[in-house]
Amino acid sequence: MTARNLLLLPGDGIGPEAMAEVRKIIAYMNAELGAGFTTDEGLVGGSAYDAHGAAISESDMEKALAADAVLFGAVGGPKWDDVPYEVRPEAGLLRLRKDLQLFANLRPAICYPALANASSLKPELVEGLDILIVRELTGGVYFGEPKEIIDLGNGQKRGIDTQVYDTYEIERIAGVAFELARTRNNRVCSMEKRNVMKSGVLWNQVVTETHKRSYSDVKLEHMLADAGGMQLVRAPKQFDVIVTDNLFGDMLSDVAAMLTGSLGMLPSASLGAPDVKGRRKALYEPVHGSAPDIAGKGIANPIAMIASFAMCLRYSFNMIAEADNLEKAIAEVLDSGVRTGDIMAEGCRQVGTVEMGDAILAAFKKLSA
Ligand code: NAD
Ligand code: IPM
Ligand code: MN
Numbered sequence: 001m002t003a004r005n006l007l008l009l010p011g012d013g014i015g016p017e018a019m020a021e022v023r024k025i026i027a028y029m030n031a032e033l034g035a036g037f038t039t040d041e042g043l044v045g046g047s048a049y050d051a052h053g054a055a056i057s058e059s060d061m062e063k064a065l066a067a068d069a070v071l072f073g074a075v076g077g078p079k080w081d082d083v084p085y086e087v088r089p090e091a092g093l094l095r096l097r098k099d100l101q102l103f104a105n106l107r108p109a110i111c112y113p114a115l116a117n118a119s120s121l122k123p124e125l126v127e128g129l130d131i132l133i134v135r136e137l138t139g140g141v142y143f144g145e146p147k148e149i150i151d152l153g154n155g156q157k158r159g160i161d162t163q164v165y166d167t168y169e170i171e172r173i174a175g176v177a178f179e180l181a182r183t184r185n186n187r188v189c190s191m192e193k194r195n196v197m198k199s200g201v202l203w204n205q206v207v208t209e210t211h212k213r214s215y216s217d218v219k220l221e222h223m224l225a226d227a228g229g230m231q232l233v234r235a236p237k238q239f240d241v242i243v244t245d246n247l248f249g250d251m252l253s254d255v256a257a258m259l260t261g262s263l264g265m266l267p268s269a270s271l272g273a274p275d276v277k278g279r280r281k282a283l284y285e286p287v288h289g290s291a292p293d294i295a296g297k298g299i300a301n302p303i304a305m306i307a308s309f310a311m312c313l314r315y316s317f318n319m320i321a322e323a324d325n326l327e328k329a330i331a332e333v334l335d336s337g338v339r340t341g342d343i344m345a346e347g348c349r350q351v352g353t354v355e356m357g358d359a360i361l362a363a364f365k366k367l368s369a
Pocket of ligand 1: 014073074075076077078090093263264265285286287288289290291292293294299300301302304342
């Protein structure tokens with residue numbers, strides 16, 4: 001049987017609480033489904049800083065590079081607000097993305113039928129919502145140089161971040177978006193700000209050329225990113241796949257998360273380019289952060305983390321039936337009225353993290369039998 005090597009990086013805050021629920025699913029799959037996962041664990045974020053003085057150690061970076069897939073919880077928290085910028089918890093996540101070259105971040109926003117009422121929008125606007133944000137993840141203003149604060153010597157300082165995109169970076173993320181659109185409703189909306197940004201002008205041109213050259217069967221639309229944000233809350237169901245840069249993708253995916261009811265619902269996959277054998281480096285993480293306000297209380301919603309593991313089954317291990325079953329298990333549990341506090345509604349039963357994980361595992365077991 002093929003070995004399936006996972007590296008688990010639970011991180012900080014609610015990260016470890018959510019990861020514990022995935023660990024139970026992995027244990028079941030190994031024991032009963034012969035899945036053959038081997039798991040290793042590492043530290044990332046504030047917990048790594050406390051142990052090693054760095055947001056991720058070199059040995060954990062090596063493990064991440066060697067793993068078939070990385071499962072990542074969340075990083076950050078007020079405890080590390082004052083640590084130097086270079087070693088802040090978030091730097092561990094950014095290094096993983098950059099060093100593993102995970103340029104394609106898939107952030108699906110699906111509104112489970114049972115949660116249409118939990119959205120901040122009217123139920124009819126989000127019922128049946130199924131959009132996919134494809135966020136460029138290794139370029140743009142997150143990584144462009146110069147990136148610094150300089151002293152101007154007159155009592156003033158200047159903070160500089162640089163937005164940079166090269167043709168190849170736009171081409172490859174556009175390719176991912178078009179390929180995925182073909183497996184869905186065949187529509188891509190590209191978002192940038194070509195009206196004020198040179199990188200936006202190039203983004204628009206390269207997406208258009210890539211479309212013309214290789215994907216003219218897919219319907220392509222362009223939108224300015226600010227208008228795109230507005231359209232996402234006005235009429236979200238008009239979208240199928242949205243492709244956008246690193247920073248716009250960060251913001252638009254948080255907006256999309258709330259359409260589905262809670263940040264605690266949104267999973268993500270970060271993928272590299274396939275190698276000659278078709279294998280790609282990958283990291284799976286919830287879109288939410290470490291939620292310091294609820295950490296340690298046992299009330300975090302583990303669904304984003306569990307759904308991230310479902311994406312791992314699908315994209316890294318081609319375990320499509322298992323991924324489908326796990327997603328179905330989540331939907332069934334929501335249908336049955338079981339809810340964590342963030343998605344609680346009248347007439348439902350409120351549970352904590354562990355109970356939600358147990359309910360999903362029980363439903364998954366039934367579906368897998
Ligand atoms: P956050 O996502 O941690 O929390 C925002 C709000 O959503 C909070 O009220 C929180 O309680 C709620 N929430 C988030 N996930 C939830 C869940 N699973 N269940 C129930 N409620 C949930 O964002 P923030 O407060 O802006 O950031 C906190 C820290 O997390 C910061 O240090 C930030 O840098 C970091 N962060 C990390 C990641 C990551 O690790 N990928 C992502 C975003 C933010
Ligand atoms: C996300 C987070 C990260 C980002 C932070 C924690 C570095 O907000 O994954 O959405 O800005 O990309
Ligand atoms: Mn974010």
